[in-house]
Amino acid sequence: xxxxxxxxxxxxxxxxxxxxxxxxxxxxxxxxxxxxxxxxxxxxxxxxxxxxxxxxxxxxxxxxxxxxxxxxxxxxxxxxxxxxxxxxxxxxxxxxxxxxxxxxxxxxxxxxxxxxxxxxxxxxxxxxxxxxxxxxxxxxxxxxxxxxxxxxxxxxxxxxxxxxxxxxxxxxxxxxxxxxxxxxxxxxxxxxxxxxxxxxxxxxxxxxxxxxxxxxxxxxxxxxxxxxxxxxxxxxxxxxxxxxxxxxxxxxxxxxxxxxxxxxxxxxxxxxxxxxxxxxxxxxxxxxxxxxxxxxxxxxxxxxxxxxxxxxxxxxxxxxxxxxxxxxxxxxxxxxxxxxxxxxxxxxxxxxxxxxxxxxxxxxxxxxxxxxxxxxxxxxxxxxxxxxxxxxxxxxxxxxxxxxxxxxxxxxxxxxxxxxxxxxxxxxxxxxxxxxxxxxxxxxxxxxxxxxxxxxxxxxxxxxxxxxxxxxxxxxxxxxxxxxxxxxxxxxxxxxxxxxxxxxxxxxxxxxxxxxxxxxxxxxxxxxxxxxxxxxxxxxxxxxxxxxxxxxxxxxxxxxxxxxxxxxxxxxxxxxxxxxxxxxxxxxxxxxxxxxxxxxxxxxxxxxxxxxxxxxxxxxxxxxxxxxxxxxxxxxxxxxxxxxxxxxxxxxxxxxxxxx
Amino acid sequence: xxxxxxxxxxxxxxxxxxxxxxxxxxxxxxxxxxxxxxxxxxxxxxxxxxxxxxxxxxxxxxxxxxxxxxxxxxxxxxxxxxxxxxxxxxxxxxxxxxxxxxxxxxxxxxxxxxxxxxxxxxxxxxxxxxxxxxxxxxxxxxxxxxxxxxxxxxxxxxxxxxxxxxxxxxxxxxxxxxxxxxxxxx
Numbered sequence: 001x002x003x004x005x006x007x008x009x010x011x012x013x014x015x016x017x018x019x020x021x022x023x024x025x026x027x028x029x030x031x032x033x034x035x036x037x038x039x040x041x042x043x044x045x046x047x048x049x050x051x052x053x054x055x056x057x058x059x060x061x062x063x064x065x066x067x068x069x070x071x072x073x074x075x076x077x078x079x080x081x082x083x084x085x086x087x088x089x090x091x092x093x094x095x096x097x098x099x100x101x102x103x104x105x106x107x108x109x110x111x112x113x114x115x116x117x118x119x120x121x122x123x124x125x126x127x128x129x130x131x132x133x134x135x136x137x138x139x140x141x142x143x144x145x146x147x148x149x150x151x152x153x154x155x156x157x158x159x160x161x162x163x164x165x166x167x168x169x170x171x172x173x174x175x176x177x178x179x180x181x182x183x184x185x186x187x188x189x190x191x192x193x194x195x196x197x198x199x200x201x202x203x204x205x206x207x208x209x210x211x212x213x214x215x216x217x218x219x220x221x222x223x224x225x226x227x228x229x230x231x232x233x234x235x236x237x238x239x240x241x242x243x244x245x246x247x248x249x250x251x252x253x254x255x256x257x258x259x260x261x262x263x264x265x266x267x268x269x270x271x272x273x274x275x276x277x278x279x280x281x282x283x284x285x286x287x288x289x290x291x292x293x294x295x296x297x298x299x300x301x302x303x304x305x306x307x308x309x310x311x312x313x314x315x316x317x318x319x320x321x322x323x324x325x326x327x328x329x330x331x332x333x334x335x336x337x338x339x340x341x342x343x344x345x346x347x348x349x350x351x352x353x354x355x356x357x358x359x360x361x362x363x364x365x366x367x368x369x370x371x372x373x374x375x376x377x378x379x380x381x382x383x384x385x386x387x388x389x390x391x392x393x394x395x396x397x398x399x400x401x402x403x404x405x406x407x408x409x410x411x412x413x414x415x416x417x418x419x420x421x422x423x424x425x426x427x428x429x430x431x432x433x434x435x436x437x438x439x440x441x442x443x444x445x446x447x448x449x450x451x452x453x454x455x456x457x458x459x460x461x462x463x464x465x466x467x468x469x470x471x472x473x474x475x476x477x478x479x480x481x482x483x484x485x486x487x488x489x490x491x492x493x494x495x496x497x498x499x500x501x502x503x504x505x506x507x508x509x510x511x512x513x514x515x516x517x518x519x520x521x522x523x524x525x526x527x528x529x530x531x532x533x534x535x536x537x538x539x540x541x542x543x544x545x546x547x548x549x550x551x552x553x554x555x556x557x558x559x560x561x562x563x564x565x566x567x568x569x570x571x572x573x574x575x576x577x578x579x580x581x582x583x584x585x586x587x588x589x590x591x592x593x594x595x596x597x598x599x600x601x602x603x604x605x606x607x608x609x610x611x612x613x614x615x616x617x618x619x620x621x622x623x624x625x626x627x628x629x630x631x632x633x634x635x636x637x638x639x640x641x642x643x644x645x646x647x648x649x650x651x652x653x654x655x656x657x658x659x660x
Numbered sequence: 661x662x663x664x665x666x667x668x669x670x671x672x673x674x675x676x677x678x679x680x681x682x683x684x685x686x687x688x689x690x691x692x693x694x695x696x697x698x699x700x701x702x703x704x705x706x707x708x709x710x711x712x713x714x715x716x717x718x719x720x721x722x723x724x725x726x727x728x729x730x731x732x733x734x735x736x737x738x739x740x741x742x743x744x745x746x747x748x749x750x751x752x753x754x755x756x757x758x759x760x761x762x763x764x765x766x767x768x769x770x771x772x773x774x775x776x777x778x779x780x781x782x783x784x785x786x787x788x789x790x791x792x793x794x795x796x797x798x799x800x801x802x803x804x805x806x807x808x809x810x811x812x813x814x815x816x817x818x819x820x821x822x823x824x825x826x827x828x829x830x831x832x833x834x835x836x837x838x839x840x841x842x843x844x845x846x
Contacts, residue, residue, distance in 0.1 A: 073751045152788075158751055277676065284680065297690045309836070311691045319684050326677035333673045370683070377690055 003068050003147040006056025010097075010147075013049035013104070014137040016042055020107070020130030024123035028195075036119050039126035040111035046133065047108040050101045054088075057097055057146050061088040067153040070094065070146045075157040078547040079165065086170030092294060092310075093146035095173055099290075100136050102174070102181040107133065110185060117206065124192035125185070132184055135317045143310045168228035175221035176248060180286035182214020183251055186258065187283035190276045191325055194332040199272040204265030207279060209639055211262055214282075215255045216635030222248050223628030230624075234582040234597045236517055236616045238624055241390045246369040247289030253362035254282040257355045264348050268413060270341070271348070273333045274355065280329060284322045285362075291318055297373060343415040350408035357401040364393045402455045402506065405499055406462020409492075410469065424469055428461030445514055452510025459503030463496040494638025498631045505627025511592075511620025521602070523610045527558075531617035533594070534558040540601060540611050548572040553598045553611055555585070569598040569613070593618040695836055708825040713743075713817070714807040718797025722779040724786065729771055729797030735823040740845045741769040743817040744793075745805055747777045748785035750813045756832035757789045759841075764792035768845050772796040775805050775813050818844045 027035025295311025439450035471485035527536035567585035599612035717730035772793035
């Protein structure tokens with residue numbers, strides 16, 4: 001009964017979404033205020049309907065309803081409750097429902113918080129969001145119904161892939177979807193602006209918070225995914241340039257560019273066409289990711305059970321949204337006259353440089369991700385573009401980006417001079433050089449990690465300079481400077497904190513460049529010397545978990561004969577689904593991770609059982625994720641800025657009326 | 661941007677549409693290729709194509725009442741045969757089962773390898789969904805699957821009249837693939 005209600009709610013949502021995509025748009029074109037006003041209630045009703053469908057799906061998983069084939073394929077009664085819940089979106093069908101739910105929530109947010117928007121703009125934005133919703137609801141109902149029944153019902157489900165039974169992965173998809181779908185809103189704003197043929201400061205003011213929120217969630221989602229790969233896959237790495245990882249990085253890069261150029265639109269009414277294009281691109285790349293993951297054209301650890309029929313459906317949807325938006329862009333963009341003029345050396349100029357570098361990075365990653373696919377298609381050759389390509393190709397772009405990042409916020413709008421900025425950054429440069437020399441000659445680091453340490457510190461010091469400079473430290477008393485620092489706009493703090501977060505992540509990347517590992521077979525009681533510690537295998541025991549059995553090793557880590565850590569890496573065997581996972585043992589002190597993986601057990605040379613252990617010493621590994629957390633915090637802080645809440649220009653624009 | 665001549669701008673604004681269109685065509689071709697088997701991102705094309713399958717002899721699945729299955733059963737049958745690796749615990753196997761039943765009704769010899777399965781479960785599965793197999797071998801340790809280079813269940817191979825592997829498919833056989841498969845098995 002409940003699953004049928006869920007199915008019904010989805011159909012209802014489709015009808016509402018269809019109405020939402022037609023009525024307000026019609027109203028905006030015909031300047032019919034009543035039709036335009038139908039947008040918000042329709043968006044709210046759609047949210048309720050999709051929410052009901054999602055609740056029904058959760059219910060089916062919580063009660064382990066084995067008449068629902070999605071539950072059979074992805075759940076099991078012996079699974080802990082949290083993973084029963086996350087199992088609802090850990091599969092293709094359920095994750096699509098979650099995607100549409102997040103989209104409906106965003107639509108409702110635009111409807112609810114958008115009272116200050118010009119009513120025609122709001123109507124058009126809601127209509128575009130309704131169109132996206134319609135397409136994906138159709139997709140769910142036509143090819144991926146999560147409420148399909150099986151008869152006769154099996155006794156129990158098949159279980160969720162044990163790799164996915166993890167708290168990090170329970171949160172990873174919702175965060176990513178919040179990011180992707182946030183870009184659906186900026187996309188809708190861009191399309192609405194193209195229909196109107198007008199982009200102004202009020203538009204920029206509305207696009208910025210959405211792109212900021214989407215960016216913050218996407219940053220968190222990517223960071224969490226990377227962290228999950230680090231502790232769950234047990235390979236000791238944190239980023240694999242896997243096509244699906246790249247698919248989440250592409251909208252992030254385009255979105256980062258959008259975030260910055262939207263500021264220029266808001267403050268200076270320049271870069272309008274470019275910003276609109278970035279808003280289209282960020283969502284187009286999000287959709288591309290969806291297509292790559294779900295159509296089966298990629299071979300990846302992330303790929304969902306693939307089905308070419310679904311791929312065709314998504315491709316058609318993508319064709320309509322992306323080609324439609326780009327065609328509209330080609331048709332309308334030339335009419336949008338650029339207004340604000342600026343000198344090459346200015347804040348705007350800095351942001352143009354940032355955009356060029358970010359978009360080049362985005363293009364490199366896109367080419368690297370798609371090249372193998374297209375080569376296979378056109379030449380029939382199978383190649384794999386791996387980390388060596390990406391590391392080599394992204395570095396020359398990332399380096400100037402990082403160099404410029406510290407200087408950009410210090411430049412004045414319109415016209416600036418470079419020399420005073422360099423003067424203010426000399427201490428950051430000195431710090432970076434010192435770090436480089438110390439790392440190279442004292443710590444014996446290779447060139448690349450040493451360069452990474454230098455750049456990380458350069459970014460953090462640059463961000464600090466920005467805040468110190470604005471608060472007037474050195475020119476005024478400390479008390480006065482503190483007061484002024486407290487009174488700075490939160491957007492300024494947010495930007496500085498986010499930039500410093502990038503620096504922290506760069507330090508983590510540099511540290512991981514110096515990570516070491518050792519593979520060794522030990523008999524119980526034996527020990528080995530590694531990374532300045534003594535690692536002793538105490539023994540390997542059986543362990544019984546909730547829905548798995550495990551072999552668990554106890555490794556004591558000693559320094560100078562004193563116990564530093566006790567680590568328990570294990571291998572879990574899940575009888576349902578017959579899979580084995582490695583549970584890495586990680587002990588951190590914030591500056592380095594000790595990381596141990598239990599491998600095979602075998603008979604050693606002397607006939608005693610020995611266990612293979614892989615030990616890693618990962619310098620600064622926690623910085624990778626702390627950095628992304630700081631970046632997202634910076635984004636969040638910027639969102640609370642006063643001018644986000646006070647939408648004065650929106651009213652001014654509304655007073656001018658909205659020419660169609 | 662502002663320094664650009666209007667005509668160049670007009671051309672440039674079409675660039676995103678052109679790139680997206682070209683990429684779209686490429687993806688379309690990939691999806692078509694996925695359906696007819698000419699495009700397979702699962703990498704590694706089977707090393708067995710054009711060669712004789714490795715030698716093996718599988719025991720019967722207890723109580724299934726079907727003859728056991730060895731490499732010699734693949735040779736000299738006078739017609740192509742389909743070898744299908746499956747298991748009762750595999751969900752995509754349920755999806756592909758109707759297609760196997762259809763081939764069986766059309767008289768195609770379908771030879772099953774029951775991969776890492778319990779005999780009782782396998783019997784229940786065949787009892788519930790029907791038996792498409794002319795012969796059925798039990799590969800409980802999964803050794804034969806390793807020698808064939810099986811990616812995962814379900815996976816199917818077409819062995820030609822000459823006893824050589826003609827075609828391999830990793831994943832469920834879908835209804836859309838049937839015309840292609842019938843041509844291979846004719």
